[in-house]
Amino acid sequence: MDGSGGGNVNTVLQHYKMGKTLGIGSFGKVKIAEHVLTGHKVAIKILNRRKIKNMEMEEKVRREIKILRLFMHHHIIRLYEVVETTTDIYVVMEYVKSGELFDYIVEKGRLQEDEARSFFQQIISGVEYCHRNMVVHRDLKPENLLLDSKWSVKIADFGLSNIMRDGHFLKTSCGSPNYAAPE
Numbered sequence: 001m002d003g004s005g006g007g008n009v010n011t012v013l014q015h016y017k018m019g020k021t022l023g024i025g026s027f028g029k030v031k032i033a034e035h036v037l038t039g040h041k042v043a044i045k046i047l048n049r050r051k052i053k054n055m056e057m058e059e060k061v062r063r064e065i066k067i068l069r070l071f072m073h074h075h076i077i078r079l080y081e082v083v084e085t086t087t088d089i090y091v092v093m094e095y096v097k098s099g100e101l102f103d104y105i106v107e108k109g110r111l112q113e114d115e116a117r118s119f120f121q122q123i124i125s126g127v128e129y130c131h132r133n134m135v136v137h138r139d140l141k142p143e144n145l146l147l148d149s150k151w152s153v154k155i156a157d158f159g160l161s162n163i164m165r166d167g168h169f170l171k172t173s174c175g176s177p178n179y180a181a182p183e
Helices: 009-013 051-052 058-070 101-108 112-130
Strands: 016-025 028-035 042-046 079-084 088-094 144-145 151-153
Touching: 016 042, 016 101, 028 101, 051 058, 051 088, 058 088, 101 144, 112 151
Parallel strands: none
Antiparallel strands: 016 028, 028 042, 042 088, 079 088, 144 151
């Protein structure tokens, strides 16, 4: 899983000026960064290899990267490149300015019907693309739906996603219990 740009971590990351931390997760953090030549903003997920290994998450991280490398859809977060070092994995992704749909809903208190319909249609478009490509997200929730500066929904966090095979059911229960179907 070398950097898709072909360079080592210092060469690739020296092109970015790291900014503030956007979030901290179980085995890493996400920082905003800006390309020094183009000014293009990106989000860089920095994953600690030791923590990934200790939590036995290597396969899930690799699967998320593999899926995002293949996907190109307006309502799915874009992966630009991946760089590995002996200590960390750097995942350079599309930066989505307006944050989580969850925070937007909490802030507004309630969505107008037209706005909710628009968001829902965008989510359906992204999920349909995933399913057409035999991928199930398995953790779809407002916290994993990001909004860009034009209020377009971007599906993010494919860490629990999996590949579907015709005639086979996925047998593991995962995701967030508060958003799970009751059955």
